[in-house]
Amino acid sequence: MKIIFDTNLYVAAKNRDDHRHSEALTLIEHIDDGGLRLVVPTLVIAELCTGYHQMGDAEGADELLTGFITSPSYEIAPLDHKTAGEAGRLKAELGLKLSDVIIVATALTKTQ
Numbered sequence: 001m002k003i004i005f006d007t008n009l010y011v012a013a014k015n016r017d018d019h020r021h022s023e024a025l026t027l028i029e030h031i032d033d034g035g036l037r038l039v040v041p042t043l044v045i046a047e048l049c050t051g052y053h054q055m056g057d058a059e060g061a062d063e064l065l066t067g068f069i070t071s072p073s074y075e076i077a078p079l080d081h082k083t084a085g086e087a088g089r090l091k092a093e094l095g096l097k098l099s100d101v102i103i104v105a106t107a108l109t110k111t112q
């Protein structure tokens with residue numbers, strides 16, 4: 001089964017003070033063990049790398065990217081024309097932030 005999450009899952013897993021920390025870690029461990037296949041939108045990668053670089057942790061950003069690229073549990077989903085078109089439709093229809101509709105559009109076009 002393919003699933004998708006937004007950036008908040010990873011932020012919760014990284015931040016021990018987040019009230020969702022242990023649940024997020026458990027879910028990521030399940031993904032890493034091959035129990036689920038996670039679709040990772042390139043937008044999420046950009047947001048996560050921004051956080052690492054803001055903390056001065058370029059090595060952490062590189063490790064994250066390497067993990068996504070090398071693990072069979074993760075599938076990187078680029079923002080292609082089909083997903084962008086769906087995001088535009090959702091943005092017009094729902095009025096949500098563009099970043100959020102890109103993630104939803106990625107789920108609709110890449111997890112089925």
